[in-house]
């Protein structure tokens with residue numbers, strides 16, 4: 001047992017894929033000796049073939065195959081597997097209710113950010129909505145530079161590239177190369193899929209330019225069988241004076257899902273409440289589309305036992321019950337006759353369904369207490385058009401600071417298709433943060449607990465733009481301001497409602513804001529740690545000494561404790577909204593994450609007392625700075641021993657893991 005080095009890179013995608021394969025076919029993983037005579041693990045591809053049975057193999061040299069291909073596709077796969085060493089640094093002052101909120105706004109290039117989120121959010125996101133560049137030939141496409149992606153970003157965020165040229169949106173058009181667009185989308189969609197839950201869904205807005213490529217790309221990434229639908233969205237009423245005389249008034253919302261996804265709108269049922277039952281009930285039809293010939297036993301005259309009034313069956317539409325079962329149902333209160341209740345306006349007997357029966361049935365059918373209705377690909381008028389998105393922006397900012405924002409009503413409608421209201425929604429092409437707007441408002445409307453993660457590049461607002469004129473330097477700044485404005489708007493409404501309620505009910509004055517109304521800002525940046533570059537096995541002695549020197553103290557001296565804390569959360573696989581408590585243990589500051597599962601101590605010195613105190617708290621993991629043990633191997637050995645001996649009381653067997661950075 002020894003201390004482990006905390007991994008400071010994002011999740012290893014290829015390794016994760018191998019683990020998935022291992023779960024399916026453990027027998028294909030074998031031990032062997034490599035060319036250097038070392039014992040290693042390998043995959044026996046012949047065995048894998050045998051496992052897969054008699055399936056036609058693609059033979060070398062066969063160039064024709066069905067599918068989408070473009071120059072750079074292979075590189076894109078390699079890029080996905082290239083781990084990120086970056087971090088996300090918290091920006092408290094730009095956030096709202098930083099310590100309570102579970103919403104995130106991440107400023108950065110979404111490729112790096114998606115990589116960083118892999119460990120903490122793998123399989124945790126139920127809904128993704130994106131509205132990526134459509135490849136119209138006019139919009140700016142982020143200059144992906146795969147070999148130095150973080151450096152490119154940092155240069156970009158400083159808005160000057162390494163040759164001192166300005167990155168700018170109003171450079172001459174990049175052209176509409178499909179290859180460029182596909183190379184941009186492929187790795188991002190691949191990484192996005194990893195984040196989806198097993199019942200997760202992704203909605204992608206697109207126009208005619210790349211619709212066909214997007215579908216093919218998604219067929220490959222999500223599986224053709226998981227294509228849910230392509231919704232047409234009417235963005236405007238018809239325009240005149242258009243090429244070919246055809247006005248393209250629709251865009252598309254391409255929807256793919258993981259296999260367990262099921263869409264549906266909850267049906268709100270209206271129940272009656274009466275003194276004779278202590279639960280609600282509704283009425284339903286007591287007749288069925290069957291003839292007297294088909295159902296002779298149901299063709300009888302119903303008699304009201306209380307009044308003797310008679311109701312003969314309709315021979316072309318008989319009762320749902322039979323003469324023999326009537327009494328049974330009646331005794332259980334399942335049959336209601338005209339006159340039973342003053343408030344019921346019926347002229348023939350009806351069936352009664354209790355609330356608990358509905359709940360039971362819905363649980364069986366949908367796994368939820370409420371009933372669902374299927375979703376149509378025809379979107380209703382309520383989803384709104386581009387003009388509604390523009391109006392929303394103008395209403396909030398007082399001017400049109402962002403063109404072509406989607407209406408939040410559209411995103412709300414898409415989110416309502418998911419028959420659940422407690423999940424994470426990700427939008428990694430956030431733009432003006434319409435998705436965040438929709439999430440906040442929808443929660444307010446239905447009491448839901450949806451949380452958002454927005455990712456947006458600090459793309460500069462063009463100098464000639466209204467946004468620039470209004471003082472917003474980047475789209476990210478504008479998006480953050482929009483979220484603040486929406487929060488303020490909802491709060492103002494709440495305060496007004498509360499005041500009204502307080503007037504009616506004195507004593508109810510206190511302002512209690514919903515904790516869902518906030519967001520935490522984080523920014524993509526380089527790691528707070530100098531990461532050991534072990535990639536070059538033939539490193540020169542000189543270089544090696546240089547690296548060793550750097551690692552004597554490898555923590556960036558400018559890093560704040562909070563910066564380091566968030567990097568450790570991310571790289572240890574904890575969510576960025578995990579509850580963090582600051583504690584003092586044996587006179588040292590310790591951060592307790594996720595109710596004590598993870599304890600982080602960033603003090604420069606660790607003592608025996610602290611180790612005892614940490615062990616007594618029984619966390620799953622402890623992270624300390626390596627330098628805190630510097631020169632005291634005995635102390636480190638003691639710590640490892642103490643932690644290993646202290647089995648966790650909660651599940652008895654797992655020893656506490658000590659990691660150092």
Ligand SMILES: C[S@@+](CC[C@H](N)C(=O)[O-])C[C@H]1O[C@@H](n2cnc3c(N)ncnc32)[C@H](O)[C@@H]1O
Pocket residue numbers: 108109110111130131132133141142402404405406407428429430431432433434435455456457459475
């Ligand atoms: C079409 S807009 C999204 C508009 C959004 N749906 C709205 O309603 O405001 C696409 C956005 O993606 C952003 N973007 C493009 N490339 C990006 C990247 N690599 N990382 C993060 N954001 C990016 C652009 O800055 C742009 O604001």
